[in-house]
Amino acid sequence: GAVVSQHPSWVICKSGTSVKIECRSLDFQATTMFWYRQFPKQSLMLMATSNEGSKATYEQGVEKDKFLINHASLTLSTLTVTSAHPEDSSFYICSAHSSGGPSGQYFGPGTRLTVL
Amino acid sequence: DAKTTQPNSMESNEEEPVHLPCNHSTISGTDYIHWYRQLPSQGPEYVIHGLTSNVNNRMASLAIAEDRKSSTLILHRATLRDAAVYYCILRASNTGKLIFGQGTTLQVKP
Numbered sequence: 001g002a003v004v005s006q007h008p009s010w011v012i013c014k015s016g017t018s019v020k021i022e023c024r025s026l027d028f029q030a031t032t033m034f035w036y037r038q039f040p041k042q043s044l045m046l047m048a049t050s051n052e053g054s055k056a057t058y059e060q061g062v063e064k065d066k067f068l069i070n071h072a073s074l075t076l077s078t079l080t081v082t083s084a085h086p087e088d089s090s091f092y093i094c095s096a097h098s099s100g101g102p103s104g105q106y107f108g109p110g111t112r113l114t115v116l
Numbered sequence: 117d118a119k120t121t122q123p124n125s126m127e128s129n130e131e132e133p134v135h136l137p138c139n140h141s142t143i144s145g146t147d148y149i150h151w152y153r154q155l156p157s158q159g160p161e162y163v164i165h166g167l168t169s170n171v172n173n174r175m176a177s178l179a180i181a182e183d184r185k186s187s188t189l190i191l192h193r194a195t196l197r198d199a200a201v202y203y204c205i206l207r208a209s210n211t212g213k214l215i216f217g218q219g220t221t222l223q224v225k226p
Contacts, residue, residue: 004159032212043203044160044216093159097212105207105214107152107159 003027004096006108013084014116020080021111023094029074030096034105035067038091050077084115120204125221128194136189136220138204143184146209151178151189153200154219160203163189199224 003026013019023033031052036044048058048069056069066088068080077096081088093110121139128134140149148167152160164171164178166187171178177190191198203219 006159034213036216043218044154046213046215049211049213091157095159095214105212106162110157110159112157 002098002106004106004108006094006111008111010112012114015085016083018080018082019084019113020078021092023077023108025075025096028098030098032097033071033077034095035079036093086115089113089115120206120217122204122220127223130196130224130226131193134191134194136202139186140206141185143206147206149187150205150207152203155200194224196224
């Protein structure tokens with residue numbers, strides 16, 4: 001149980017385009033999901049907290065107009081990187097909070113974004 | 117958010133126990149101590165968590181100091197598949213956020 005999926009697993013896009021990444025909790029409902037970014041050989045950096053039916057809460061220094069988050073249902077949150085540039089190339093990981101299970105927070109497998 | 121301090125890297129021999137330390141001197145009374153591990157190009161995987169008492173599960177044991185300012189993750193018999201980055205994280209009970217530090221890269225030698 002407590003499986004989180006992400007789609008796509010990797011994406012390559014041209015500079016200036018927008019990319020949408022989906023995060024789904026497959027076998028549980030998640031009122032809260034989190035989005036992280038990870039650069040090579042670095043740790044995960046929390047970008048924002050996504051709550052179902054309300055606006056996301058962004059961490060300090062994260063541009064909310066650049067990284068649009070929508071949490072329209074209890075099983076789906078999306079992150080859209082708008083007008084992507086090469087410096088946005090990174091590994092994006094989501095996690096979903098579950099009231100069941102030992103840890104309460106389960107991570108997706110990540111999405112590798114490469115902006116040319 | 118309270119911080120944790122871990123050694124950058126550790127080495128272990130296969131089938132030997134591994135003790136991964138973590139310092140969290142600014143921990144508050146309601147912070148849970150969580151451990152996750154991450155393999156390259158994968159999302160983090162839950163290992164174990166605790167509040168005050170020592171904890172055991174099928175993957176590992178967590179030993180928490182009496183003053184809660186430090187903890188140790190114990191892998192009883194390291195295997196090559198245990199080679200990963202191990203993160204010790206304090207989770208605030210009110211926000212649920214996990215703030216990752218730099219973690220410890222564990223190498224397991226055959």
